[in-house]
Amino acid sequence: MKSISPSNRILLLLAVLTLVPAYFTPLWQISLWAPQYPEGLNMKIWIDHLSGNVDQINGVNHYIGMRHIGVEMFPEFTYLKYFMGAMIGLGVAFFLIGKKWSLYSFLGLITLFGIAILIDMYRWGYEYGHELDPKAAIKVEGMSYQPPLIGYKQLLNFLAYSGPDIGSWILMGGAGLMILAVFLDRKGK
């Protein structure tokens, strides 16, 4: 099979490098605003931990019977960093191989990874918003509290926002680089 152009090889390497910041930047964020929280409550999800106003969000959400958010809620924290390591390893291998199939494979890999993350976030959000304590102090008939997957949603007195954070934006940049490389590759044919 054909080798890729030197410029595309560099793009592939750069795309692999965009996975590295995932270890030290937050990947996802959830924010909440209410009349009495004008400054907002913000939670950040990292590769293996949470940060931000997690305790305050738990304090507020216990009234409606939502589960206590904690590290134990995310089994992903135990394996995601190894998974990411494996992707970087594969990416470097693809870069060294430098064949056309390796370029397409890496684009496929990170696209699948992105989709998997979205599905996982949706699954978590669904469970978090629906599995409510039956003894909760405040019960609103027919109301569930699933946070939006991406974007804004009004949940009782809170406006909730969910979306990618720095690490994911960089990853998406990597995906963009791969699309550019594929585009250049097809144009060069």
Place this chain on the structure above:
Amino acid sequence: MKTNNWLLAAGLLIAAVAPGCKPKGAQTAITGDAASKVYVAPGQHDEFYNIVSGGFNGQMSVVGLPSGRVLKILPVFSVNPENGWGFSEQSKPMLNTANGFVPWDDLHHIAISTTNAEHDARWAFGNANNTPRIARVDLNSFKTVEIIEIPNSAGNHSSPFITQNTEYVVAGTRFSVPVGDNQDVSIDSYKDNFKGYISFIGVNPETGDMDLSFQIEAPPFNFDLARAGKNKSHGWFFFSTYNTEMAHTLLEVNASQKDKDYIMAVNWKKAEEYIKAGQGTKKKVKYAHNKWDEETHSATSTIKEEVLTLDPTVLKDIVYFIPCPKSPHGTDTDPTGEYIIGSGKLAAIIPVFSFTKMLAAIENKDFEGDFNGMPVLKYESVLHGEVQKPGLGPLHTEFDGKGNAYTSMFVSSEIVKWNIETLEVLDRAPTYYSVGHLSIPGGPTGKPHGKYLVAYNKITKDRYLPTGPELAHSAQLYDISGDKMQLLLDFPTIGEPHYAEAFPASLIKDRQVKFYPIEKNHSPVALKGINDARVERKGNEIHVYMTSIRSNFRPDNIEGVNVGDEVYFHVTNLEQDWDVPHGFAIKGANTAELLIMPGETSTLKWVPDRVGVFPFYCTDFCSALHQEMQGYLRVSPKGTNVPLKYSTGVAE
């Protein structure tokens, strides 16, 4: 007939005009768009913090300028049942003195900390007038964190005034009193047995911790107010004195006899040299020194028993007297430090003294005499000049940093603006009524912020809706940015404000404590989580280790307490969020409530004296389920054996 008509017309005219001849009163004083200048739109912040003494309420008020809105009453020397100050076990030691626990005082003056004679606004100092003490308030938490008692003092009025880098806070005694071992002396032995001590309290430049460094044994005058020299006069301190007649009865007559009293100039750098050379004398005294710890959330009180004193009749060049007309009240130094203004409250002029001339007079020994070996300088040799016909009853002077001085006139009820160099009166504005202190943001510093002036008045009368015989004290805000002072706002105050200081909000508003991190809570009775909540019996003491978090107490059902037990509620607020205090109050407690800030621990002692089930609840509306934040404590007769039991949320 014609003449009669003319007379009639003239008579009618006089009758019509006569009421208009009465000089204009208060109602006409507002000009221009005053309202828009003091309007702070909803959600917006005031430009200045104004820290206002509470006078006879013993507290400080925090007021926003220019709106005049009261933001907080900050407990200092008086107990404050609304947040447990002086009632919680942790705060009681703050009000300890050599006379034991004192629940009240009279706070007159504020000093905001400075560096290089400019506001750094790290701390606010306040004086206790009645049982002499000085308090230090941390302006990051707006909490009283230290109180030091002043021995050998009575009526701590000439206090607290600070040097330009907050090296010292001073405390001059208003009443001279007998000191030492034998204080059982006849009052008419005043001149022989009474002393007027001036205290210098050192302030740690990093932590702010105070320490009684030394006292100067001054003559038995009444020390009224003081100001430190600054910039060129840094190293000197100026104290106004009255009753240099040394009367001990009917002072309104007997202390008003002399044509001139003194401003006492103290060379404190010289005093430091004598101390370094070991010239001080240690004397036996007894005073309390109380400190609050923001990590253990509790105070400790230490009784100290020694003070270093300096005798200026023996140690030369520490004390000089500047003659000043008629019982001076305020003594103020201008921003350059060159001019010292004495406000002789019974004088018809305002004398302005020159620091340069004072040094020259000392150099040339230009003395008119001495008092017990301490030189009295010649009035004319030290005088820069006199402000002629300033008004009646000058009390205090502040500065705008543009070469102008503003003096409050108690008797003629006005603020008078005059030029420091030329001594020319430039403007006068009425006050409502009988102004005492006045305050310009940064007014006592080397770099006034100017812009506004607040008059703190002693008489209110008809200014607001009447509230029976006891009225709020009134204050007026003036715009002083132009040539003429413009009255903008009239606002009621809390307590009886004397002095106040204001500084730009930007100095401190972004460094405010929002809550106490629970992991840094080192209170020995703190709980770090709900799982530690418990009740323990130690003899007849019951210790309830309780948590509060929206919206429950743990434990909230307690049994096994007997009449006469000493019950200690150690309540930790586990919240870690801004503006979520929890309160704690139990029925029948003859103390007060606790108001506990997030991450803080506080203890209320309660000795039940009757059998029953006593409800307790959270007093600060904390959440949608605040009304559910409650519990019960059962008290059984003495000697019964109801087992100690506690729980939370054990379902029915």
